[in-house]
Amino acid sequence: MKKIYKAKVEKIEQVSKTSYFIEIKADEFVNVEAGQFVSIYCEGLTLRRPFSVCSNDNGKIGVLFKERGKGTKYIKSLQVGDLIDVAGPFGNTFDIQNKKALLVGAGIGAAPISYLKSKLNEKGIENFFISGFLNKEEVPQGMQIDMVCTDDGSYGEKGSVINYLGVLINDYQPEIIYACGPHIVLKLIAQLGEQYGIETQVAMEKVMACGIGVCRGCVIDIKKDGKVVNATVCKDGPVFKGSEIVW
Ligand SMILES: Cc1cc2nc3c(=O)[nH]c(=O)nc-3n(C[C@H](O)[C@H](O)[C@H](O)COP(=O)(O)OP(=O)(O)OC[C@H]3O[C@@H](n4cnc5c(N)ncnc54)[C@H](O)[C@@H]3O)c2cc1C
Numbered sequence: 001m002k003k004i005y006k007a008k009v010e011k012i013e014q015v016s017k018t019s020y021f022i023e024i025k026a027d028e029f030v031n032v033e034a035g036q037f038v039s040i041y042c043e044g045l046t047l048r049r050p051f052s053v054c055s056n057d058n059g060k061i062g063v064l065f066k067e068r069g070k071g072t073k074y075i076k077s078l079q080v081g082d083l084i085d086v087a088g089p090f091g092n093t094f095d096i097q098n099k100k101a102l103l104v105g106a107g108i109g110a111a112p113i114s115y116l117k118s119k120l121n122e123k124g125i126e127n128f129f130i131s132g133f134l135n136k137e138e139v140p141q142g143m144q145i146d147m148v149c150t151d152d153g154s155y156g157e158k159g160s161v162i163n164y165l166g167v168l169i170n171d172y173q174p175e176i177i178y179a180c181g182p183h184i185v186l187k188l189i190a191q192l193g194e195q196y197g198i199e200t201q202v203a204m205e206k207v208m209a210c211g212i213g214v215c216r217g218c219v220i221d222i223k224k225d226g227k228v229v230n231a232t233v234c235k236d237g238p239v240f241k242g243s244e245i246v247w
Protein backbone atom coordinates (compact mmCIF):
# COMPACT_ATOMS: atom_id res chain seq x y z
CA MET A 1 0.00 0.00 0.00
CA LYS A 2 1.31 3.42 -0.93
CA LYS A 3 2.20 5.37 2.16
CA ILE A 4 3.95 8.47 0.83
CA TYR A 5 1.99 11.69 0.97
CA LYS A 6 2.42 15.35 0.30
CA ALA A 7 1.77 17.08 3.58
CA LYS A 8 1.38 20.81 4.11
CA VAL A 9 3.32 22.56 6.82
CA GLU A 10 0.69 24.24 9.02
CA LYS A 11 2.94 25.47 11.81
CA ILE A 12 6.62 25.49 12.71
CA GLU A 13 8.03 27.01 15.85
CA GLN A 14 10.97 26.77 18.19
CA VAL A 15 9.81 25.37 21.54
CA SER A 16 13.09 25.09 23.46
CA LYS A 17 16.72 26.04 22.95
CA THR A 18 17.31 23.01 20.71
CA SER A 19 13.90 21.68 19.72
CA TYR A 20 11.17 22.61 17.27
CA PHE A 21 7.54 21.70 16.78
CA ILE A 22 6.24 21.21 13.27
CA GLU A 23 2.62 20.53 12.39
CA ILE A 24 1.90 18.97 9.02
CA LYS A 25 -1.43 18.09 7.45
CA ALA A 26 -2.47 15.23 5.21
CA ASP A 27 -5.93 13.64 5.30
CA GLU A 28 -4.30 10.20 5.45
CA PHE A 29 -2.95 10.95 8.94
CA VAL A 30 -6.36 11.21 10.62
CA ASN A 31 -6.00 7.82 12.33
CA VAL A 32 -2.35 7.97 13.39
CA GLU A 33 -2.04 6.45 16.87
CA ALA A 34 0.32 7.04 19.79
CA GLY A 35 3.64 5.22 19.31
CA GLN A 36 3.62 5.40 15.52
CA PHE A 37 6.13 7.42 13.53
CA VAL A 38 6.41 9.13 10.17
CA SER A 39 9.47 9.43 7.92
CA ILE A 40 10.22 12.78 6.38
CA TYR A 41 12.09 13.15 3.11
CA CYS A 42 14.77 15.80 3.56
CA GLU A 43 15.98 17.48 0.39
CA GLY A 44 19.33 16.14 -0.83
CA LEU A 45 19.39 13.16 1.55
CA THR A 46 18.79 9.58 0.44
CA LEU A 47 17.42 8.23 3.69
CA ARG A 48 14.21 9.55 5.14
CA ARG A 49 14.34 10.65 8.79
CA PRO A 50 11.93 9.01 11.26
CA PHE A 51 10.03 10.99 13.90
CA SER A 52 7.41 9.97 16.44
CA VAL A 53 4.02 11.59 16.21
CA CYS A 54 3.48 13.83 19.23
CA SER A 55 0.00 15.15 18.48
CA ASN A 56 -2.82 14.62 16.01
CA ASP A 57 -5.57 17.12 15.44
CA ASN A 58 -7.76 15.43 12.84
CA GLY A 59 -4.94 14.72 10.38
CA LYS A 60 -2.77 17.66 11.42
CA ILE A 61 0.08 15.76 13.02
CA GLY A 62 2.70 17.30 15.23
CA VAL A 63 6.35 16.30 15.43
CA LEU A 64 8.71 17.56 18.10
CA PHE A 65 12.27 17.37 16.86
CA LYS A 66 15.73 18.21 18.01
CA GLU A 67 18.24 19.66 15.57
CA ARG A 68 21.02 17.10 15.03
CA GLY A 69 22.36 17.00 11.48
CA LYS A 70 21.47 17.82 7.87
CA GLY A 71 17.97 16.32 7.95
CA THR A 72 16.71 18.14 11.00
CA LYS A 73 18.40 21.34 9.77
CA TYR A 74 16.35 21.02 6.58
CA ILE A 75 13.10 20.44 8.51
CA LYS A 76 13.88 23.45 10.70
CA SER A 77 14.18 25.59 7.55
CA LEU A 78 10.64 24.78 6.35
CA GLN A 79 8.00 27.49 6.20
CA VAL A 80 4.24 27.46 6.76
CA GLY A 81 2.57 26.48 3.47
CA ASP A 82 5.48 24.34 2.20
CA LEU A 83 4.54 20.91 0.87
CA ILE A 84 6.76 18.12 2.11
CA ASP A 85 7.07 14.46 1.33
CA VAL A 86 6.09 12.35 4.35
CA ALA A 87 5.81 8.56 4.54
CA GLY A 88 3.84 6.66 7.14
CA PRO A 89 2.38 6.19 9.57
CA PHE A 90 4.68 3.29 10.41
CA GLY A 91 5.12 0.92 13.31
CA ASN A 92 2.84 -0.41 16.00
CA THR A 93 1.15 1.60 18.72
CA PHE A 94 1.14 1.68 22.50
CA ASP A 95 -1.38 -0.90 23.62
CA ILE A 96 -3.68 1.37 25.61
CA GLN A 97 -5.24 -0.40 28.57
CA ASN A 98 -7.78 0.80 31.07
CA LYS A 99 -5.15 0.88 33.84
CA LYS A 100 -3.78 3.65 36.02
CA ALA A 101 -0.71 4.69 34.06
CA LEU A 102 2.67 6.15 34.83
CA LEU A 103 4.06 7.87 31.73
CA VAL A 104 7.80 8.42 31.52
CA GLY A 105 9.65 10.54 28.98
CA ALA A 106 13.31 11.46 28.79
CA GLY A 107 14.63 14.10 26.41
CA ILE A 108 12.93 14.06 23.01
CA GLY A 109 11.27 10.78 24.12
CA ALA A 110 8.67 13.05 25.75
CA ALA A 111 7.13 13.50 22.27
CA PRO A 112 5.25 10.19 21.76
CA ILE A 113 4.44 10.03 25.48
CA SER A 114 2.78 13.42 25.28
CA TYR A 115 0.53 12.11 22.48
CA LEU A 116 -0.21 8.99 24.52
CA LYS A 117 -1.20 11.18 27.47
CA SER A 118 -3.76 13.01 25.35
CA LYS A 119 -5.19 9.66 24.21
CA LEU A 120 -5.45 8.40 27.80
CA ASN A 121 -7.11 11.67 28.85
CA GLU A 122 -9.64 11.33 26.00
CA LYS A 123 -10.52 7.87 27.31
CA GLY A 124 -10.68 9.07 30.94
CA ILE A 125 -7.78 6.83 32.03
CA GLU A 126 -5.95 8.14 35.09
CA ASN A 127 -2.30 8.94 34.37
CA PHE A 128 0.75 10.81 35.62
CA PHE A 129 3.43 12.06 33.21
CA ILE A 130 7.00 12.57 34.44
CA SER A 131 9.62 13.75 31.99
CA GLY A 132 13.29 14.60 32.28
CA PHE A 133 15.50 17.03 30.39
CA LEU A 134 19.08 18.25 30.61
CA ASN A 135 18.16 21.70 31.87
CA LYS A 136 15.48 24.42 31.84
CA GLU A 137 16.38 25.56 28.32
CA GLU A 138 15.64 22.07 26.96
CA VAL A 139 12.10 21.83 28.37
CA PRO A 140 9.67 22.20 25.43
CA GLN A 141 7.06 24.91 25.86
CA GLY A 142 3.41 23.94 25.69
CA MET A 143 3.76 20.30 26.68
CA GLN A 144 1.47 19.05 29.45
CA ILE A 145 3.85 17.34 31.88
CA ASP A 146 2.85 16.63 35.49
CA MET A 147 6.40 16.49 36.84
CA VAL A 148 9.51 17.84 35.14
CA CYS A 149 13.04 16.89 36.19
CA THR A 150 16.23 18.50 34.96
CA ASP A 151 19.69 17.01 35.38
CA ASP A 152 21.06 20.28 36.77
CA GLY A 153 17.95 21.22 38.80
CA SER A 154 17.44 24.47 36.83
CA TYR A 155 13.72 23.62 36.42
CA GLY A 156 11.43 21.26 38.34
CA GLU A 157 13.06 18.51 40.37
CA LYS A 158 16.81 17.95 40.22
CA GLY A 159 18.11 14.74 38.69
CA SER A 160 17.06 12.06 36.25
CA VAL A 161 13.55 10.62 36.02
CA ILE A 162 15.12 7.38 37.21
CA ASN A 163 15.80 8.97 40.63
CA TYR A 164 12.06 9.49 41.16
CA LEU A 165 10.53 6.34 39.74
CA GLY A 166 10.81 4.18 42.87
CA VAL A 167 9.04 6.82 44.99
CA LEU A 168 6.42 7.44 42.31
CA ILE A 169 5.67 3.73 41.95
CA ASN A 170 5.21 3.44 45.72
CA ASP A 171 3.12 6.63 46.10
CA TYR A 172 1.13 6.62 42.85
CA GLN A 173 0.74 2.83 42.56
CA PRO A 174 0.55 2.64 38.75
CA GLU A 175 -0.79 -0.51 37.11
CA ILE A 176 1.18 0.05 33.90
CA ILE A 177 4.19 2.12 32.82
CA TYR A 178 4.68 3.54 29.32
CA ALA A 179 8.04 5.08 28.42
CA CYS A 180 10.21 6.56 25.69
CA GLY A 181 13.77 7.84 25.98
CA PRO A 182 17.39 6.74 25.79
CA HIS A 183 18.12 3.00 25.80
CA ILE A 184 19.60 3.01 29.31
CA VAL A 185 16.52 4.73 30.79
CA LEU A 186 14.18 2.24 29.11
CA LYS A 187 16.28 -0.67 30.33
CA LEU A 188 16.09 0.58 33.93
CA ILE A 189 12.34 1.12 33.62
CA ALA A 190 11.89 -2.42 32.31
CA GLN A 191 13.90 -3.71 35.28
CA LEU A 192 11.81 -1.67 37.73
CA GLY A 193 8.66 -3.04 36.11
CA GLU A 194 9.90 -6.60 36.67
CA GLN A 195 10.88 -5.78 40.24
CA TYR A 196 7.46 -4.32 41.11
CA GLY A 197 5.45 -6.70 38.92
CA ILE A 198 4.13 -3.88 36.71
CA GLU A 199 3.77 -4.19 32.92
CA THR A 200 6.01 -1.80 31.00
CA GLN A 201 5.67 -0.72 27.37
CA VAL A 202 8.68 1.07 25.90
CA ALA A 203 9.04 2.89 22.56
CA MET A 204 12.49 2.01 21.21
CA GLU A 205 14.70 4.04 18.88
CA LYS A 206 17.27 2.75 16.40
CA VAL A 207 18.90 4.44 13.45
CA MET A 208 16.76 3.39 10.49
CA ALA A 209 17.32 2.95 6.78
CA CYS A 210 14.22 1.57 4.99
CA GLY A 211 11.76 2.11 7.88
CA ILE A 212 9.47 -0.65 6.60
CA GLY A 213 11.00 -3.91 7.82
CA VAL A 214 13.05 -4.79 4.74
CA CYS A 215 16.72 -3.87 5.32
CA ARG A 216 16.95 -5.42 8.84
CA GLY A 217 19.08 -2.46 9.90
CA CYS A 218 17.05 -1.79 13.04
CA VAL A 219 16.90 -5.29 14.51
CA ILE A 220 16.87 -5.96 18.26
CA ASP A 221 16.65 -9.25 20.17
CA ILE A 222 13.42 -10.15 21.90
CA LYS A 223 12.23 -13.23 23.80
CA LYS A 224 9.39 -15.15 22.20
CA ASP A 225 8.05 -18.59 23.19
CA GLY A 226 11.18 -19.28 25.24
CA LYS A 227 13.53 -18.41 22.38
CA VAL A 228 15.52 -15.31 21.46
CA VAL A 229 14.43 -13.98 18.08
CA ASN A 230 15.03 -10.84 16.00
CA ALA A 231 12.48 -8.05 15.79
CA THR A 232 12.61 -4.89 13.71
CA VAL A 233 12.06 -1.66 15.61
CA CYS A 234 10.46 -0.04 12.54
CA LYS A 235 7.85 -2.70 11.79
CA ASP A 236 7.48 -5.03 14.80
CA GLY A 237 7.97 -2.00 17.08
CA PRO A 238 8.77 0.66 17.97
CA VAL A 239 6.71 -0.27 21.06
CA PHE A 240 7.66 -3.46 22.90
CA LYS A 241 6.90 -4.85 26.32
CA GLY A 242 9.91 -4.09 28.50
CA SER A 243 9.88 -7.71 29.69
CA GLU A 244 10.25 -9.15 26.17
CA ILE A 245 13.37 -7.21 25.17
CA VAL A 246 16.82 -8.78 25.56
CA TRP A 247 18.54 -5.77 27.08
C1 LIG B 1 11.20 5.46 15.64
C2 LIG B 1 11.98 6.75 15.80
C3 LIG B 1 11.35 7.86 16.29
C4 LIG B 1 12.07 9.06 16.45
N1 LIG B 1 11.41 10.14 16.93
C5 LIG B 1 12.06 11.30 17.07
C6 LIG B 1 11.38 12.46 17.54
O1 LIG B 1 10.17 12.43 17.84
N2 LIG B 1 12.08 13.62 17.63
C7 LIG B 1 13.42 13.67 17.30
O2 LIG B 1 14.02 14.75 17.41
N3 LIG B 1 14.08 12.60 16.86
C8 LIG B 1 13.45 11.42 16.74
N4 LIG B 1 14.12 10.33 16.26
C9 LIG B 1 15.54 10.48 15.90
C10 LIG B 1 15.63 11.15 14.53
O3 LIG B 1 15.21 10.23 13.54
C11 LIG B 1 17.06 11.60 14.25
O4 LIG B 1 17.38 12.61 15.16
C12 LIG B 1 17.17 12.15 12.85
O5 LIG B 1 17.05 11.11 11.93
C13 LIG B 1 18.52 12.84 12.68
O6 LIG B 1 18.63 13.23 11.33
P1 LIG B 1 19.70 14.31 10.87
O7 LIG B 1 19.87 14.19 9.40
O8 LIG B 1 19.37 15.65 11.40
O9 LIG B 1 20.99 13.84 11.62
P2 LIG B 1 22.12 12.88 11.03
O10 LIG B 1 23.07 13.72 10.25
O11 LIG B 1 21.51 11.69 10.37
O12 LIG B 1 22.77 12.41 12.37
C14 LIG B 1 23.36 13.34 13.28
C15 LIG B 1 23.54 12.65 14.61
O13 LIG B 1 22.22 12.44 15.17
C16 LIG B 1 22.17 11.23 15.85
N5 LIG B 1 21.10 10.36 15.32
C17 LIG B 1 20.77 10.16 14.03
N6 LIG B 1 19.75 9.30 13.92
C18 LIG B 1 19.43 8.93 15.18
C19 LIG B 1 18.47 8.06 15.74
N7 LIG B 1 17.60 7.36 15.02
N8 LIG B 1 18.44 7.92 17.08
C20 LIG B 1 19.29 8.61 17.85
N9 LIG B 1 20.22 9.46 17.38
C21 LIG B 1 20.29 9.62 16.08
C22 LIG B 1 23.51 10.59 15.71
O14 LIG B 1 24.26 10.88 16.89
C23 LIG B 1 24.13 11.26 14.53
O15 LIG B 1 25.51 11.28 14.63
C24 LIG B 1 13.44 9.12 16.11
C25 LIG B 1 14.08 7.99 15.61
C26 LIG B 1 13.37 6.81 15.46
C27 LIG B 1 14.06 5.61 14.93
Ligand code: FES
Nearest residue numbers: 209211213216234
Ligand atom coordinates in the same frame (compact mmCIF):
# COMPACT_ATOMS: atom_id res chain seq x y z
S1 FES C 1 14.90 0.24 9.09
FE1 FES C 1 14.94 -1.32 7.58
S2 FES C 1 14.15 -3.00 8.68
FE2 FES C 1 13.90 -1.38 10.07
